[in-house]
Amino acid sequence: MNVTDIFSVIFCLAGLFFFCAGTVGLIRFPDVLSRLHALTKADNLGLGLMVIGLLPQLSSLTDGLKLMLVWGLVIFSSAACSYLIASQVINEQSLKTPAPPSVESK
Amino acid sequence: MITLLIIASIALAILLLLSLLFVLRAPSYADCILTTQLVGTIGVAILALLSVIQDQPYLLDVALVLALLTSITIVTFTQLRGKSQ
Numbered sequence: 052m053n054v055t056d057i058f059s060v061i062f063c064l065a066g067l068f069f070f071c072a073g074t075v076g077l078i079r080f081p082d083v084l085s086r087l088h089a090l091t092k093a094d095n096l097g098l099g100l101m102v103i104g105l106l107p108q109l110s111s112l113t114d115g116l117k118l119m120l121v122w123g124l125v126i127f128s129s130a131a132c133s134y135l136i137a138s139q140v141i142n143e144q145s146l147k148t149p150a151p152p153s154v155e156s157k
Numbered sequence: 158m159i160t161l162l163i164i165a166s167i168a169l170a171i172l173l174l175l176s177l178l179f180v181l182r183a184p185s186y187a188d189c190i191l192t193t194q195l196v197g198t199i200g201v202a203i204l205a206l207l208s209v210i211q212d213q214p215y216l217l218d219v220a221l222v223l224a225l226l227t228s229i230t231i232v233t234f235t236q237l238r239g240k241s242q
Contacts, residue, residue: 056158059158060158060162063165066202067169070202074172074175077195083185083191086188086191094195094198095198097198098198101202101205102205108209109209109214110214114214117214117217117221118217120221121217121220124221124225125198125201128224128225128227128228128231129194131228132231133194136190136194136231139187139235139238
Protein backbone atom coordinates (compact mmCIF):
# COMPACT_ATOMS: atom_id res chain seq x y z
CA MET A 52 0.00 0.00 0.00
CA ASN A 53 1.43 3.34 -0.97
CA VAL A 54 0.46 6.76 0.33
CA THR A 55 -2.56 7.35 -1.93
CA ASP A 56 -4.06 3.97 -1.00
CA ILE A 57 -3.74 4.74 2.71
CA PHE A 58 -5.30 8.19 2.07
CA SER A 59 -8.22 6.56 0.21
CA VAL A 60 -8.85 3.94 2.88
CA ILE A 61 -8.78 6.47 5.71
CA PHE A 62 -11.23 8.80 3.99
CA CYS A 63 -13.56 5.95 2.94
CA LEU A 64 -13.68 4.59 6.48
CA ALA A 65 -14.41 8.09 7.82
CA GLY A 66 -17.23 8.41 5.30
CA LEU A 67 -18.54 5.00 6.35
CA PHE A 68 -18.61 6.19 9.97
CA PHE A 69 -20.75 9.19 9.03
CA PHE A 70 -23.09 6.98 6.99
CA CYS A 71 -23.49 4.74 10.05
CA ALA A 72 -24.24 7.81 12.17
CA GLY A 73 -26.90 8.96 9.69
CA THR A 74 -28.61 5.57 9.53
CA VAL A 75 -28.59 5.13 13.31
CA GLY A 76 -30.03 8.64 13.57
CA LEU A 77 -32.80 7.72 11.13
CA ILE A 78 -33.72 4.61 13.10
CA ARG A 79 -33.32 5.89 16.67
CA PHE A 80 -34.36 9.55 16.72
CA PRO A 81 -37.84 10.20 18.11
CA ASP A 82 -39.10 13.04 15.88
CA VAL A 83 -39.50 13.51 12.13
CA LEU A 84 -37.65 16.82 12.08
CA SER A 85 -34.73 15.47 14.13
CA ARG A 86 -34.52 12.50 11.75
CA LEU A 87 -34.40 14.95 8.86
CA HIS A 88 -31.61 16.83 10.64
CA ALA A 89 -29.61 13.61 11.11
CA LEU A 90 -29.98 12.51 7.49
CA THR A 91 -29.34 15.68 5.57
CA LYS A 92 -26.16 16.56 7.43
CA ALA A 93 -24.41 13.31 8.27
CA ASP A 94 -25.02 11.54 4.97
CA ASN A 95 -23.78 14.38 2.78
CA LEU A 96 -20.64 14.64 4.90
CA GLY A 97 -20.11 10.88 4.55
CA LEU A 98 -20.56 11.01 0.79
CA GLY A 99 -18.19 13.96 0.56
CA LEU A 100 -15.48 12.15 2.51
CA MET A 101 -15.89 9.07 0.32
CA VAL A 102 -15.63 11.18 -2.84
CA ILE A 103 -12.44 12.82 -1.55
CA GLY A 104 -11.05 9.38 -0.74
CA LEU A 105 -11.92 7.94 -4.16
CA LEU A 106 -10.57 10.89 -6.20
CA PRO A 107 -6.89 9.78 -6.31
CA GLN A 108 -7.90 6.28 -7.43
CA LEU A 109 -9.64 7.37 -10.63
CA SER A 110 -7.85 6.94 -13.93
CA SER A 111 -8.73 10.08 -15.87
CA LEU A 112 -9.48 13.72 -15.10
CA THR A 113 -13.01 13.61 -16.55
CA ASP A 114 -13.97 10.83 -14.14
CA GLY A 115 -12.79 12.98 -11.24
CA LEU A 116 -14.81 15.92 -12.51
CA LYS A 117 -17.83 13.65 -12.90
CA LEU A 118 -17.48 12.43 -9.32
CA MET A 119 -17.28 16.01 -8.07
CA LEU A 120 -20.38 16.79 -10.15
CA VAL A 121 -22.25 13.89 -8.50
CA TRP A 122 -21.27 15.20 -5.06
CA GLY A 123 -22.40 18.73 -5.89
CA LEU A 124 -25.70 17.46 -7.28
CA VAL A 125 -26.35 15.38 -4.15
CA ILE A 126 -25.61 18.34 -1.86
CA PHE A 127 -27.80 20.70 -3.91
CA SER A 128 -30.73 18.30 -4.19
CA SER A 129 -30.48 17.31 -0.53
CA ALA A 130 -30.73 20.95 0.56
CA ALA A 131 -33.78 21.58 -1.64
CA CYS A 132 -35.50 18.29 -0.74
CA SER A 133 -34.94 18.70 3.00
CA TYR A 134 -36.61 22.11 2.76
CA LEU A 135 -39.58 20.57 0.90
CA ILE A 136 -39.97 17.70 3.39
CA ALA A 137 -39.71 20.03 6.38
CA SER A 138 -42.33 22.43 4.98
CA GLN A 139 -44.67 19.51 4.31
CA VAL A 140 -44.21 18.18 7.87
CA ILE A 141 -44.88 21.62 9.33
CA ASN A 142 -48.01 21.97 7.17
CA GLU A 143 -49.35 18.62 8.38
CA GLN A 144 -48.64 19.46 12.01
CA SER A 145 -50.39 22.81 11.71
CA LEU A 146 -53.40 21.08 10.12
CA LYS A 147 -53.56 18.58 13.00
CA THR A 148 -53.39 21.19 15.76
CA PRO A 149 -55.44 24.27 14.84
CA ALA A 150 -54.27 27.67 16.05
CA PRO A 151 -55.63 28.76 19.44
CA PRO A 152 -58.42 31.39 19.22
CA SER A 153 -56.56 33.86 21.44
CA VAL A 154 -54.09 34.50 18.61
CA GLU A 155 -56.88 35.39 16.19
CA SER A 156 -58.64 37.74 18.64
CA LYS A 157 -55.48 39.82 19.00
CA MET B 158 -6.87 -1.59 -0.58
CA ILE B 159 -9.44 -3.20 -2.87
CA THR B 160 -10.40 -5.57 -0.05
CA LEU B 161 -11.02 -2.70 2.34
CA LEU B 162 -13.12 -0.90 -0.27
CA ILE B 163 -15.18 -4.08 -0.78
CA ILE B 164 -15.70 -4.31 2.99
CA ALA B 165 -16.82 -0.65 3.03
CA SER B 166 -19.33 -1.28 0.22
CA ILE B 167 -20.71 -4.36 2.01
CA ALA B 168 -21.15 -2.28 5.17
CA LEU B 169 -22.99 0.35 3.13
CA ALA B 170 -25.25 -2.38 1.72
CA ILE B 171 -26.06 -3.49 5.28
CA LEU B 172 -26.98 0.12 6.14
CA LEU B 173 -29.22 0.15 3.04
CA LEU B 174 -30.95 -3.01 4.28
CA LEU B 175 -31.47 -1.48 7.74
CA SER B 176 -33.03 1.66 6.28
CA LEU B 177 -35.31 -0.45 4.08
CA LEU B 178 -36.41 -2.38 7.20
CA PHE B 179 -37.16 0.99 8.81
CA VAL B 180 -39.64 1.73 6.00
CA LEU B 181 -41.74 -1.28 7.05
CA ARG B 182 -42.54 0.35 10.40
CA ALA B 183 -42.19 3.99 9.37
CA PRO B 184 -44.49 6.14 11.52
CA SER B 185 -45.45 8.73 8.90
CA TYR B 186 -45.41 9.59 5.21
CA ALA B 187 -42.48 11.98 5.62
CA ASP B 188 -40.33 9.18 7.04
CA CYS B 189 -40.76 7.19 3.83
CA ILE B 190 -39.57 10.19 1.81
CA LEU B 191 -36.64 10.62 4.20
CA THR B 192 -35.68 7.00 3.66
CA THR B 193 -35.83 7.59 -0.09
CA GLN B 194 -33.21 10.28 0.34
CA LEU B 195 -31.03 8.02 2.49
CA VAL B 196 -31.28 5.18 -0.03
CA GLY B 197 -30.32 7.56 -2.84
CA THR B 198 -27.26 8.87 -1.02
CA ILE B 199 -26.06 5.40 0.03
CA GLY B 200 -26.68 4.11 -3.49
CA VAL B 201 -24.53 6.87 -4.97
CA ALA B 202 -21.74 6.03 -2.50
CA ILE B 203 -21.94 2.30 -3.32
CA LEU B 204 -21.82 3.02 -7.07
CA ALA B 205 -18.80 5.31 -6.66
CA LEU B 206 -17.03 2.61 -4.64
CA LEU B 207 -17.91 -0.06 -7.22
CA SER B 208 -16.60 2.06 -10.08
CA VAL B 209 -13.20 2.14 -8.35
CA ILE B 210 -13.29 -1.52 -7.27
CA GLN B 211 -14.18 -2.89 -10.70
CA ASP B 212 -12.38 -0.12 -12.63
CA GLN B 213 -15.50 0.65 -14.66
CA PRO B 214 -15.89 4.42 -15.11
CA TYR B 215 -19.39 4.20 -16.59
CA LEU B 216 -20.79 3.39 -13.12
CA LEU B 217 -20.21 7.07 -12.32
CA ASP B 218 -22.84 7.89 -14.96
CA VAL B 219 -25.24 5.54 -13.18
CA ALA B 220 -24.48 7.33 -9.91
CA LEU B 221 -25.22 10.68 -11.56
CA VAL B 222 -28.59 9.42 -12.86
CA LEU B 223 -29.45 7.92 -9.47
CA ALA B 224 -28.74 11.22 -7.69
CA LEU B 225 -30.91 13.07 -10.22
CA LEU B 226 -33.79 10.58 -10.00
CA THR B 227 -33.77 10.65 -6.18
CA SER B 228 -34.23 14.40 -6.10
CA ILE B 229 -36.98 14.26 -8.73
CA THR B 230 -38.76 11.50 -6.78
CA ILE B 231 -38.72 13.48 -3.55
CA VAL B 232 -39.96 16.67 -5.21
CA THR B 233 -42.76 14.77 -6.96
CA PHE B 234 -44.02 12.93 -3.90
CA THR B 235 -43.94 15.97 -1.62
CA GLN B 236 -45.84 18.01 -4.20
CA LEU B 237 -48.41 15.22 -4.74
CA ARG B 238 -49.02 14.97 -0.99
CA GLY B 239 -49.35 18.74 -0.69
CA LYS B 240 -51.92 18.92 -3.49
CA SER B 241 -54.08 16.10 -2.14
CA GLN B 242 -54.67 17.91 1.15
